[in-house]
Amino acid sequence: xxxxxxxxxxxxxxxxxxxxxxxxxxxxxxxxxxxxxxxxxxxxxxxxxxxxxxxxxxxxxxxxxxxxxxxxxxxxxxxxxxxxxxxxxxxxxxxxxxxxxxxxxxxxxxxxxxxxxxxxxxxxxxxxxxxxxxxxxxxxxxxxxxxxxxxxxxxxxxxxxxxxxxxxxxxxxxxxxxxxxxxxxxxxxxxxxxxxxxxxxxxxxxxxxxxxxxxxxxxxxxxxxxxxxxxxxxxxxxxxxxxxxxxxxxxxxxxxxxxxxxxxxxxxxxxxxxxxxxxxxxxxxxxxxxxxxxxxxxxxxxxxxxxxxxxxxxxxxxxxxxxxxxxxxxxxxxxxxxxxxxxxxxxxxxxxxxxxxxxxxxxxxxxxxxxxxxxxxxxxxxxxxxxxxxxxxxxxxxxxxxxxxxxxxxxxxxxxxxxxxxxxxxxxxxxxxxxxxxxxxxxxxxxxxxxxxxxxxxxxxxxxxxxxxxxxxxxxxxxxxxxxxxxxxxxxxxxxxxxxxxxxxxxxxxxxxxxxxxxx
Amino acid sequence: xxxxxxxxxxxxxxxxxxxxxxxxxxxxxxxxxxxxxxxxxxxxxxxxxxxxxxxxxxxxxxxxxxxxxxxxxxxxxxxxxxxxxxxxxxxxxxxxxxxxxxxxxxxxxxxxxxxxxxxxxxxxxxxxxxxxxxxxxxxxxxxxxxxxxxxxxxxxxxxxxxxxxxxxxxxxxxxxxxxxxxxxxxxxxxxxxxxxxxxxxxxxxxxxxxxxxxxxxxxxxxxxxxxxxxxxxxxxxxxxxxxxxxxxxxxxxxxxxxxxxxxxxxxxxxxxxxxxxxxxxxxxxxxxxxxxxxxxxxxxxxxxxxxxxxxxxxxxxx
Numbered sequence: 088x089x090x091x092x093x094x095x096x097x098x099x100x101x102x103x104x105x106x107x108x109x110x111x112x113x114x115x116x117x118x119x120x121x122x123x124x125x126x127x128x129x130x131x132x133x134x135x136x137x138x139x140x141x142x143x144x145x146x147x148x149x150x151x152x153x154x155x156x157x158x159x160x161x162x163x164x165x166x167x168x169x170x171x172x173x174x175x176x177x178x179x180x181x182x183x184x185x186x187x188x189x190x191x192x193x194x195x196x197x198x199x200x201x202x203x204x205x206x207x208x209x210x211x212x213x214x215x216x217x218x219x220x221x222x223x224x225x226x227x228x229x230x231x232x233x234x235x236x237x238x239x240x241x242x243x244x245x246x247x248x249x250x251x252x253x254x255x256x257x258x259x260x261x262x263x264x265x266x267x268x269x270x271x272x273x274x275x276x277x278x279x280x281x282x283x284x285x286x287x288x289x290x291x292x293x294x295x296x297x298x299x300x301x302x303x304x305x306x307x308x309x310x311x312x313x314x315x316x317x318x319x320x321x322x323x324x325x326x327x328x329x330x331x332x333x334x335x336x337x338x339x340x341x342x343x344x345x346x347x348x349x350x351x352x353x354x355x356x357x358x359x360x361x362x363x364x365x366x367x368x369x370x371x372x373x374x375x376x377x378x379x380x381x382x383x384x385x386x387x388x389x390x391x392x393x394x395x396x397x398x399x400x401x402x403x404x405x406x407x408x409x410x411x412x413x414x415x416x417x418x419x420x421x422x423x424x425x426x427x428x429x430x431x432x433x434x435x436x437x438x439x440x441x442x443x444x445x446x447x448x449x450x451x452x453x454x455x456x457x458x459x460x461x462x463x464x465x466x467x468x469x470x471x472x473x474x475x476x477x478x479x480x481x482x483x484x485x486x487x488x489x490x491x492x493x494x495x496x497x498x499x500x501x502x503x504x505x506x507x508x509x510x511x512x513x514x515x516x517x518x519x520x521x522x523x524x525x526x527x528x529x530x531x532x533x534x535x536x537x538x539x540x541x542x543x544x545x546x547x548x549x550x551x552x553x554x555x556x557x558x559x560x561x562x563x564x565x566x567x568x569x570x571x572x573x574x575x576x577x578x579x580x581x582x583x584x585x586x587x588x589x590x591x592x593x594x595x596x597x598x599x600x601x602x603x604x605x606x607x
Numbered sequence: 608x609x610x611x612x613x614x615x616x617x618x619x620x621x622x623x624x625x626x627x628x629x630x631x632x633x634x635x636x637x638x639x640x641x642x643x644x645x646x647x648x649x650x651x652x653x654x655x656x657x658x659x660x661x662x663x664x665x666x667x668x669x670x671x672x673x674x675x676x677x678x679x680x681x682x683x684x685x686x687x688x689x690x691x692x693x694x695x696x697x698x699x700x701x702x703x704x705x706x707x708x709x710x711x712x713x714x715x716x717x718x719x720x721x722x723x724x725x726x727x728x729x730x731x732x733x734x735x736x737x738x739x740x741x742x743x744x745x746x747x748x749x750x751x752x753x754x755x756x757x758x759x760x761x762x763x764x765x766x767x768x769x770x771x772x773x774x775x776x777x778x779x780x781x782x783x784x785x786x787x788x789x790x791x792x793x794x795x796x797x798x799x800x801x802x803x804x805x806x807x808x809x810x811x812x813x814x815x816x817x818x819x820x821x822x823x824x825x826x827x828x829x830x831x832x833x834x835x836x837x838x839x840x841x842x843x844x845x846x847x848x849x850x851x852x853x854x855x856x857x858x859x860x861x862x863x864x865x866x867x868x869x870x871x872x873x874x875x876x877x878x879x880x881x882x883x884x885x886x887x888x889x890x891x892x893x894x895x896x897x898x899x900x901x902x903x904x905x906x907x908x909x910x911x912x913x914x915x916x917x918x919x920x921x922x923x924x925x
Contacts, residue, residue, distance in 0.1 A: 127633070131633065134635070134667065134669070135667065135669060138669040138670075138671065142669075142670060142671050142672060203685070204682065204686070205685055205686050205689070206686070206689075223685065225671075225678050225682060227673035227678055228674070228708065229709060230674070230678055230681035230709040
């Protein structure tokens with residue numbers, strides 16, 4: 088759209104157009120009115136003249152058996168000059184003219200003048216249009232029709248009608264134009280004030296920008312009013328919250344958003360970077376209340392998808408596990424080398440040989456036990472690494488006798504097993520004091536893999552059992568992603584169609600083997 | 608496009624509205640006798656009141672005198688189907704049907720309504736030796752053909768009929784009555800005052816001026832109650848068993864559509880219900896004699912029978 092004129096000028100032009108149109112209409116109406124007035128006033132006058140002439144004795148007698156042409160012509164002329172009409176004609180009962188220059192010829196009568204003895208009023212061509220009245224002349228003795236009186240007045244031309252209507256027309260034109268101009272100026276000023284002085288193109292530009300910005304940003308953005316209705320939601324917000332179609336104006340609670348998220352969006356704390364798991368996604372929420380003139384009218388919340396970041400972190404965790412394990416092993420190896428070096432310097436060679444054999448066997452025993460029971464290399468590597476980390480912290484990592492996983496898992500299941508087991512073991516190691524133990528059991532039941540981790544720690548109090556898997560639960564001090572581990576594990580399990588339960592210090596996670604279960 | 612349509616609507620409405628006022632037909636009232644007559648006064652009162660009460664503005668009145676009103680009736684028949692024309696008529700026209708060669712009758716036209724009734728009065732000059740109706744009856748019996756009676760209507764008209772009914776009741780043979788017809792109230796007053804006639808019978812309305820000024824004295828009224836503002840007995844009170852009232856009403860051309868007839872009936876009913884009509888009636892010393900449509904038609908037939916009977920007795924029926 089190209090706007091060549093300012094808003095005020097457009098209003099003015101439009102208004103002037105309307106005024107001109109109205110004035111034109113008024114002119115037409117005035118002419119029509121003048122025409123109607125002519126017909127009304129002149130029509131009554133002509134009819135009256137015709138009727139009174141038709142009732143005079145001179146005419147009645149003059150049309151009698153003998154026709155008195157001279158007296159008829161005199162009467163007609165007198166009536167014409169007295170009445171101010173354009174012409175007066177008399178005819179006999181057959182419509183033949185009895186007066187005037189065309190005497191003896193048929194008169195021009197109105198098309199509607201049917202049966203004799205009837206009056207008529209209408210327009211007839213008589214050297215130009217003329218308004219004509221007929222009145223019958225009746226024989227006073229016997230009542231038969233003697234003839235017709237025809238009285239006519241030439242019709243005024245259009246210029247004449249316009250001239251009649253002109254004084255009014257000028258008034259209307261001036262009045263209309265003045266009102267139109269004043270009105271459009273006031274209107275454009277008012278509109279301009281209400282639109283903060285912006286021209287239509289600027290307003291359109293602002294709206295377009297807003298749309299582009301809202302839909303262009305990668306973050307989700309959702310606005311809510313104070314009643315919890317959606318005022319705006321961009322594409323990303325709808326995707327992250329799983330909302331379908333146009334949700335503007337709908338109450339958020341009717342849109343199937345879980346209670347936890349609903350509470351956060353509508354009335355949650357205004358703390359920055361609130362992390363929440365929703366529909367197997369990890370979302371970071373920033374909620375800002377919207378204030379208009381000091382009054383809260385709603386809120387705007389940005390949503391960031393941290394799922395990818397989290398999966399990266401999981402991969403990083405794997406590397407970290409490996410590095411930790413290597414570091415722990417290197418440390419232990421150095422310790423042993425120091426021990427061996429000491430024994431050699433003391434000359435106790437038998438002791439040194441015995442120590443070396445034993446150390447090799449211990450290391451080998453754990454590796455062997457894990458590898459013999461768990462066929463999956465990733466999970467086995469993780470457990471071996473965790474054993475090193477545990478032993479560094481003087482915690483004994485035990486492999487439960489029931490552990491048995493004769494087949495390697497597919498990549499996805501292996502990754503999920505690593506995430507679940509790694510987190511559970513980390514939590515367990517953190518939970519026990521030095522000298523304690525952590526026990527891991529992995530069982531493949533055919534259709535699912537069960538991971539059970541318990542420890543010598545105090546375990547989870549019964550009253551927290553239901554809450555530990557929610558976002559944000561922790562018993563540890565704040566460290567950035569507080570308590571997200573258990574929530575994440577829980578989501579991983581449920582996403583596969585499995586579950587995680589806790590009883591005392593024992594966490595049992597069940598991960599079905601069949602690929603991802605159907606979406607919840 | 609839509610905006611133009613929206614603008615076009617009021618413009619079209621204005622133009623149509625302007626054209627709608629163009630009503631060149633216009634209702635007309637025909638008076639079948641000369642200007643200044645009782646019919647004429649009544650017709651012009653009807654037109655003025657229709658305008659003043661807002662019931663129907665712009666009604667035109669025109670006169671078509673001739674043949675005692677029968678020429679007007681003939682014209683009404685010629686105007687068959689014309690819904691914009693009515694004729695004012697009265698008792699006089701009922702009699703006139705029997706006294707002219709014109710063959711149309713009131714049965715040929717559409718009755719609209721009877722509007723008013725008017726008493727006839729018997730008047731003498733203020734210095735007449737006839738002081739009461741008894742004096743008049745005695746003198747009349749003594750010399751029927753010597754006592755000239757004046758009236759405003761032609762034979763068969765209300766004044767003539769009233770005079771003849773009085774003569775019959777007084778024991779004066781009607782054919783012997785010397786009835787002089789004078790054209791209209793003004794001429795009749797002059798005839799009485801100049802003693803061309805001994806007494807006159809005419810409607811109160813036409814003589815009211817001279818009666819009020821005291822130049823004419825009312826001996827009796829033909830109505831069944833005394834006339835307003837007139838110090839005179841009714842004929843019955845004075846000893847003559849005659850009850851007579853002149854009346855006037857409206858008829859329309861034959862062949863009207865039911866709808867058009869209904870419109871005219873409604874219009875006249877609204878006129879009759881208006882305050883200005885009641886004022887006009889009182890001002891002219893008329894009485895409200897409203898009788899609508901078919902009832903008026905029945906009344907016309909009944910009047911025709913009565914008038915025919917009287918004219919037969921008088922040997923005046925042609």
